[in-house]
Amino acid sequence: MNYASANSDLATLRSPCLATSLAIAKRLAKPTGNTATLSRAITDFKDQAGTSLRVNLDGPVARVLILGGADECSPSQYRKMCTLLAQQLAAMDIAQAAVHLLNTKVKGHNSAWKAQTLMQAISHASYRFNNYKSKPKQPVSLKRVRLLGNQAEQKALRAAIKLGSALDQGLTLAKDLGNEPSNVCTPAYLLGEARKIARAKDVSLTALDEKKMLSLGMGAFMSVSQGSDQPGKMIILRYSGGKKDEAPIALVGKGITFDTGGISMKPPPGMDEMKFDMCGAAAVLGATKAAIEARLPINLVTVVAAAENMPSGRATRPGDIVTSASGQTIEILNTDAEGRLVLCDALTHVQGYKPRAIIDVATLTGACIMALGSHASGLFANDDELADALTAAGELSGDRSWRLPLWDDYQAGLNTNFADMANVGGRGAGSVTAACFLSRFVGDYKWAHMDIAGSSFHQGAAKGSSGRPVAQLFTYLVAQSGL
Ligand code: BES
Ligand code: MN
Ligand code: ZN
DSSP, X not given: OEEEEEEOOTTTOOBXXXXXXXXXXXXXXXXXXXXXXXXXXXXXXXXXXXXXXEEEOSSSBOXXXXXXXXXXXXXXXXXXXXXXXXXXXXXXXXXXXXXXXXXXXXXXXXXXXXXXXXXXXXXXXXXXXXXXXXXXXXXXXXXXXXEEEOGGGHHHHHHHHHHHHHHHHHHHHHHHHHHSOTTTSOHHHHHHHHHHHTTSTTEEEEEEOHHHHHHTTOHHHHHHHXXXXXXXXXXXXXXXXXXXXXXXXXXXXXXXXXXXXXXXXXXXXXXXXXXXXXXXXXXXXXXXXXXXXXXXSOEEEEEEEEEEEOOSTTSOOTTEEEEOTTSXXXXXXXXXXXXXXXXXXXXXXXXXXXXXXXXXEEOOOHHHHHHHTTTSEEEEESOHHHHHHHHHHHHHHTOOEEEOOOOGGGGGGGOOSSSSEESOOOSSOHHHHHHHHHHTTSTTSOEEEEEOTTTSEEOGGGOEEOOTTHXXXXXXXXXXXXX
């Protein structure tokens, strides 16, 4: 989507559609001679949250899309209003639209927030994945949106648009990667996509192949990858937008391009959804892309642990013991708990970049869906400041997480007679024991783990990648870069 800021002078506005409040629609109607048309159209309209009305007008503004309850509302109502607006615009057969919605009073939020909230809603509503449809259903005509504001708001609006457009590109990339089927989106494909990102200024890429990973002692990663004919990849992207000597923020993503469960195989119903098991990788690549597009003054190191979890004659058996790159040994009791195995070696590797914080993102446990459903990502952290910053970024962007405990009490679940730890815990708190497992590979680094098993993709009729938590991560990075 293409965005521009523009002056909110209604007398000179020309547009196929203006989306706005009832009050502003009335102000528009007067100079354009549409007062009678408008008052007839709004006879039964209730100006309250959740309503909208489209009215065709004469003159330079062909339609007005009126959003109910737009004088004053809560942040969540504003977000819903933006979603409604975006869905309506995406369904219209128009290439351009103008939106005048910065006048709404939203407690605690400024014009920049309102503009970004709107852009995020438009990004979601106008996204389509039609790579494999001979005849795409409901294509989106909308290409360009102008955000109207008064003179004093123009500067903030331009800055918001820069961030909003960058986020739009990151979200689209993450969704596309998630939606690609596993016969296309392999570890090598993810590497190719990372290479495209690395064409930008101040970005460099390193890829570790399986031979290299074996030489680095990544026995945990390899225990997953060895069962597949698709060679695994560890992908490292570095973006140096910040000061030379400043420690980077590390993002680490689980990139299981398909999770059959391995020898501990998953049951067939819904197994196709395991193409989304690389959504952590997609999210960190999306957030990295957005940070680069926005030219955030920050240093980043992004690591993707990409492998396919397959059963085969070379696959890991339950009971096998492997040595991770950290030197710790792991008894693999369930080959379906593979995410933590590829991640632990990535977490060890990323410490070589001396990051100031490490955030890993993974579709790690079905138990997280049981605990939180799809509304919140699960958040774990060994540092309160980091947890609070991520939580705040979630609230601000509407892409929210909820913190779960990482208490020592849960660690004992990973005990085994045969190695330093097992890769699965007991029956309860599966998301917590998974996080406990990862915590053993981060040393004293400030670290957070996000379990996005429930939030990163939709099931059922709307099946598809949600792009989460790209918005949360990007908002966190924006805050960390001091913007
Ligand atoms: N990729 C799955 C987790 C998952 C499940 C993500 C459903 C999205 C939707 C993960 O690799 C897995 O299989 N986890 C196991 C762990 C168990 C064996 C301890 C699970 O959740 O059942
Ligand atoms: Mn699994
Ligand atoms: Zn998995």
